[in-house]
Amino acid sequence: MAAIIEIKDLSFSYPDGKRALSGINLTVYSDEKIALIGANGAGKSTLFLHLNGLLNGEGQISVKSLPLIKKNLAQIRAVVGVVFQNPDDQLFSPTVFEDVAYGPLYQGLDQQTIRTRVERALCDVGLSGFSQRNPYHLSNGEKKRVAIASVLSMQPQILVLDEPTAGLDPRARRELIALLSELPQTMLIATHDLELARQLTPRTVLMNAGSIIADGSTDQILEDKSLLLEYGLL
């Protein structure tokens, strides 16, 4: 299998001095689906914000063998679609249509293709008919789904999803998991939803206090109750 993301010795501290990542090493192979689990504050979101260059720590990251450095950012952002934990960080347009169309528009696609992509992405997240709504006036779970649609519409080769099921009602959660299981993309999913990991991601990475504690088969890691208990996941 070919490595699609390689992270070597990544460390990062926030400007206030808080060290959030310490010596992270992680290789993601093409077509893998991986859950990133860990207690609040473990560093999951911080790690994800490095994957499209929004944060810039010490160490090396490469995506499809391209080093993640300034001159490669546009190319890497076309490959890695990141859905933020908080949808308010992702939505900025006056209508849902414009938010979901933003990526395809930026990719230079034609109007008809953009329209088809937007309709498809909204349908995928169960929000057909929402295109003229104002994103700020949606419920939290609806916003979350628009944020996911705004990344699906770009059809990135790698999907990075930060807590995709947080705040979704049981049906929306079930439908999202079904959708993600059908998509062929490589996926990295930060989640507290261990059932999602069981259903969707054959590999799980466990983080704690900025480090990777365990990396292996989801079945094995989720079976290890003392490990989960020790790191606040049970």
Ligand SMILES: Nc1ncnc2c1ncn2[C@@H]1O[C@H](COP(=O)(O)OP(=O)(O)OP(=O)(O)O)[C@@H](O)[C@H]1O
């Ligand atoms: N902007 C910031 N400035 C300073 N420290 C921060 C900032 N953002 C996050 N941190 C700290 O960095 C650490 C990692 O936070 P991060 O958000 O990556 O955790 P997480 O694993 O995503 O947690 P959660 O499960 O709550 O989403 C935490 O200790 C947090 O308090």
Ligand SMILES: [Mg+2]
């Ligand atoms: Mg987080």
